[in-house]
Amino acid sequence: MTEIDNVREADFDQQVLQSTLPVMIDFSAVWCGPCKMLEPIVHQLAEEWQGKARVLKVDVDESSNLAVQYGVMGVPTLMLFVNGEAVQRISGYQPKEKIVAKFGAYL
Numbered sequence: 001m002t003e004i005d006n007v008r009e010a011d012f013d014q015q016v017l018q019s020t021l022p023v024m025i026d027f028s029a030v031w032c033g034p035c036k037m038l039e040p041i042v043h044q045l046a047e048e049w050q051g052k053a054r055v056l057k058v059d060v061d062e063s064s065n066l067a068v069q070y071g072v073m074g075v076p077t078l079m080l081f082v083n084g085e086a087v088q089r090i091s092g093y094q095p096k097e098k099i100v101a102k103f104g105a106y107l
Contacts, residue, residue, distance in 0.1 A: 002046040007056040009063045015056060017084040022053040022106050027067060027077040029060050034093040035076040041096045042078075052107045053080075082106050 007015045007025070016023045026042050028035035046055035060067040060075055070079060070086060080088040080103045088102055 002043055002050070002055075004042060004046055004055055004057050006062075007058055009065055012058075012063075012066055015054075016081050019054060019081070019084075022103075023081045024049075024053055024055045024103060025079045025081065026055070026057045027060055027070075027072045027079065028057060028075050032075045037093050038076045038078075041099065044096065045099065049107060078103075080106055 004026070005015075016025065024042075024045065026035075026038070028038070042055060042057075049055065058066055060072060066072075072079075074091055076093065077089060077091045078094075078099060079086050087106060090099060090102055
């Protein structure tokens with residue numbers, strides 16, 4: 001299984017906003033049931049999108065300022081950043097097909 005790096009506020013700018021590849025962020029929390037259900041899908045996408053996009057995780061408890069900055073009201077929330085801009089988001093548990101349908105066009 002592909003390891004998904006946790007990104008923190010200190011390196012968000014460099015890891016996400018300055019990335020040359022699109023970046024999907026999984027805003028989640030350790031106590032969140034739907035986040036755990038979504039995790040295998042996020043890992044599958046990280047593998048399938050290797051070389052096309054980066055997949056990173058933000059723990060909303062550790063990096064609450066990022067959650068506030070990007071208006072994340074509930075977890076899990078997936079956001080896709082392209083050239084430093086948040087271009088798409090999906091909140092709550094969603095099937096893989098729905099995530100691919102919404103984000104795939106940007107990859």
